[in-house]
Amino acid sequence: MDEKGKKPEKRVDVLPYRPGDEKNILSLFREAFGKEMAPEYWRWRFVENPVGEIMINLAWDGDLLASHYPVSPVKISLFGKEYLTGLSLTTMTHPAYRGQGLFSALADDLYGRMAKKEMVMAWGFPNSLIHRSRVRELSWVDIYEVPTFQKDLADKRPVPEPSDAVRRLNGFDEGFDALWERVKGGHAVIAKRDKTALDWRFSRNPVNDYTVFGCYEKETLRGYAVSKVFSDCVDLVDILCEDDDVGMELVFAVVGWAGSKNAKKINTWLNVNLPLHRELEKYGFVNGGPITYLGGRLLLPVCDTKDIYDYRNWYITMGDSDVY
Numbered sequence: 001m002d003e004k005g006k007k008p009e010k011r012v013d014v015l016p017y018r019p020g021d022e023k024n025i026l027s028l029f030r031e032a033f034g035k036e037m038a039p040e041y042w043r044w045r046f047v048e049n050p051v052g053e054i055m056i057n058l059a060w061d062g063d064l065l066a067s068h069y070p071v072s073p074v075k076i077s078l079f080g081k082e083y084l085t086g087l088s089l090t091t092m093t094h095p096a097y098r099g100q101g102l103f104s105a106l107a108d109d110l111y112g113r114m115a116k117k118e119m120v121m122a123w124g125f126p127n128s129l130i131h132r133s134r135v136r137e138l139s140w141v142d143i144y145e146v147p148t149f150q151k152d153l154a155d156k157r158p159v160p161e162p163s164d165a166v167r168r169l170n171g172f173d174e175g176f177d178a179l180w181e182r183v184k185g186g187h188a189v190i191a192k193r194d195k196t197a198l199d200w201r202f203s204r205n206p207v208n209d210y211t212v213f214g215c216y217e218k219e220t221l222r223g224y225a226v227s228k229v230f231s232d233c234v235d236l237v238d239i240l241c242e243d244d245d246v247g248m249e250l251v252f253a254v255v256g257w258a259g260s261k262n263a264k265k266i267n268t269w270l271n272v273n274l275p276l277h278r279e280l281e282k283y284g285f286v287n288g289g290p291i292t293y294l295g296g297r298l299l300l301p302v303c304d305t306k307d308i309y310d311y312r313n314w315y316i317t318m319g320d321s322d323v324y
Contacts, residue, residue, distance in 0.1 A: 012059040049200065050200050054070075065094070067106055088126070125292050145291045145292070148268070149268050152265055153258060153259060166216075172198045177195045189313045212226050213254065223239070226239070226319060236266055237268075244279055266285075271314065
């Protein structure tokens, strides 16, 4: 494990990503994790992201890629103003170079570049293997341990059928832009969920197939839910709605869809402070595992730290993570 402030033992060059480096990045992923990352997934996540430029730092020992630290640009509404941030993900170091301070060196340099580009925060969902080093070496602050809010579908507690206001959709149109403009002010900290962001995140994702539901009042979209099948469960990956009644209608639709897929459980993330969380408890949703760390580091003083690091201010769903 890296020690805070430890200098790399081997001489390496810290450089930003250059076109063509992805071949070495995919090779490093194989070395670090013992599995493959699909090239089309890498391109989707880092090249096709509509928000901003590629933000990746690489440590090179000659022609060998020793370590890799990226963020994926994300626009976030913070207390009524839109800012650019970076979702930290896919941190990796070649086995022969672990414990040499490369992780810290790459991140410190990248955070400096981010600040110059007015990217105000690095944040993400570190797993249990890297959580400690994020906090200890990169000055991240733990915001919350996010539980999995889940319903066992063997629980026979009756769940109503959704009304005719809920439709299954084929994609995202301009109605999602209008919904975002109406809803964003109701959440202090929330990643942008307009047509462009949702289309990239879900419709163009090359490895997952998602099912989208919309709830309408006449032809006005009042909320949506995005789900996918995972193993013998259904993940309710994202939900955004104007009020709790709309949210309940959407969850009822997902429960019915999950039953048609013979799923055993529905899994989701939902802030316990939201009234919708309490409403769903009536129908057998309970908090459980797995638990996911949420943390981050404010890079520019755009808001009070006590507010940005307070989970009660965050609207978080599985869709904010790169895992689901």
